[in-house]
Structures are given as C-alpha cells and as structure tokens.
Amino acid sequence: MEHGSATATASPNIAFVKYWGKRDEELILPYNSSVSMTLDDSLNTVTSVLFSKELNADRFFINGEEQDLSDNDIAERFKVVGIMRRKAGSADHVLVVSRNSFPTASGLASSASGTAALAYACSRALGLKLSAKELSIIARQGSGSSCRSILGGIVVWKKGRNADGSDSYAKRIAKKEQWPDLIDIIAIVSTERKRVLSRSGMQQTVESSSLFKARAKFAERNSRDFAKAVKSKDFDSMASIIMKESNDMHAVMLDTYPPIIYLNDVSKEIIAAIHGLNESSGKALAAYTFDAGPNAHIITLKGNEEAVRNALSRVDGIRETITAGIGSGPRALSEKDSLIDMERLMPKS
C-alpha cells in the first residue's frame, strides 16, 4: 500500500467495577475483571492517522501540540501503532493527529478514548479487518481502560488467565438500547492535574497494599453480580455495586504506602448527599463513583436527573456539571472530517 489514512472517533468510559492493578505491566493484564459504560459523543476524541512513505518520521499531535515520542507515557500509548504496523507488514511512518472535545474543565482522562480511537483509525488506515475482540486486545496494550472503549453500551473487560493476554479483552454485556436512560452526571470539583498518575499509582498499590490482595476476589465477584443485575434490569443492585466498588478502590488507594488520596472534602459531601437522597427515596435513585481524581460521576436514570441535581445543588464546591449518556462505541468518520492536511502532511490549522 502506498499510503493509507483514516479518521475515527471514540468516547471515554466510566468504570462501575474498577480496574486498579496489573498482574503484567508489559501486556497490561489486570488482577480483576472490570465493568464500564461507554459514554456518548458529548465527550469524545477524534483521531486521524496517515501511514505514508513520504513521511520520514513518526509524529503525534494532541490538541495541536506535538508529543514527545520518547516520553514514557506517550510511548506506551503509541505501542498500538507498532502492533498494527507489524500486523499489516507495513514499514511506513505515521502521522497521528488527535483532538479531545472534552470541556477543558472536565478533568476526565483522555487515555481511554484516545487509545481506542487510535487503534480503530490505524486498523482502518492499514486495511486490517479486525474483530472487536482483536481491536480490544491491541488497545489494551496501549492503555488498559481503553480496551473497554472499543465497544458501546455496558462492557466487561475479562481479566483472562492466559500469560499472553489472548483472553483478556472487552465484551459487551448490554447494548445502549437496553439501557437507553442510563446517564453519567459528572460533577467537576477540581480541574487540577492529578499528582499521582494511574499507571504508577496502581503499581504502588500492588506492591504495598495488603488490602489489595483481598480486593481482587471481591472485584471479580462484583463483576459477575453486576452483569447479572444489568441483565435483570435491577438498577438498585447496580447502584449498590457501583458505590461499594468506588469505595473499595479508594480504600486500597489509602492503604497504599505512601497513601494515594484522590477524594477531597467536596467528594465526600457528594457521597453523603447521594446516600441521603437514596435513603429519603427508599430506593437507589443514583450511585456515585470516583476514578483517579476528586470529580464525581453520578450514575442515574434520566427520570431521576432532577432529583439528583437538587441533591447536588446543596453541596458547596461543585464548579459545574456535564451530563453524558450511554454511547455506541467508536466509529469511522469521513475524509472531510480528517484532521490532516494531505498536501502539507501536517495537522490542519
């Protein structure tokens, strides 16, 4: 092939059963299975790739800024490109241009949507016909949680048992249409960059937390129970697993030495407000979950949005909220949406 290009879009996912801890750092294999919902287009990454003999080096731009490919974090995500190139038998250099549509204040990690969009765009540009399973296995090696953003709806990432990672990939457990009302109200509490990155933080947990050894077993059971609750349309059980999972993950973070503390006082106020709302309603209207930061994700159904907003309005310190629905996964965009200027072989200005 002389050259190949493609543009794809993917969205982040929010984990209901959390991934925190790798049993294999190179292949990115987790200690436990995890479950998430892929978000809709309200938050997304668009990525264009061009493989061409006319390029004399690999180049990678995110939001207009050129990335240093010798930086560890960037090189890890870029691993996806190397895997794709080997699969396609290509030796061409690549130009990758990526843009996150996230509201700058969202504080959301872009690694999941970015790596999923990169994998999806590379496979199309190189003419590889890969299944969702194959794409998920490749994306996983760039960033663990990105393997779940390869699919829409509610998704489980099976931890797998094989040493080569061939059985550690994401599978959909419910289509978007089965849970069309599921939403994530993101309450922005802080826009500061996180001090401890997920990658090094989770490794410190594996090395130093004794509670973590127990977590793997609970989390595996929670993944199975969550899948059952999704199938039986049991939001009450889903909500309690979501909240307990978040609490459990933040407990092992605190048990890490030195401790990793992502939640702040506003996060804790939100936790109390959601429990208060559920108690006064006599059933679970909503669930909170927190990732590697203090911003809250409130998982609820569209019909409960007003009640949740009411409860949140009584918490001081929430800067803004962003609501995302359930998404349908990555998709290819047309050439006119490409972020690459094919004449100059540079990002479009």
Ligand code: 2P0
């Ligand atoms: C998750 N997080 O399940 C958990 C919850 C953060 C807290 O996956 O090292 O960026 O690239 O595999 O996927 C964040 O970790 O880490 C994450 P790597 P990733 O969504």
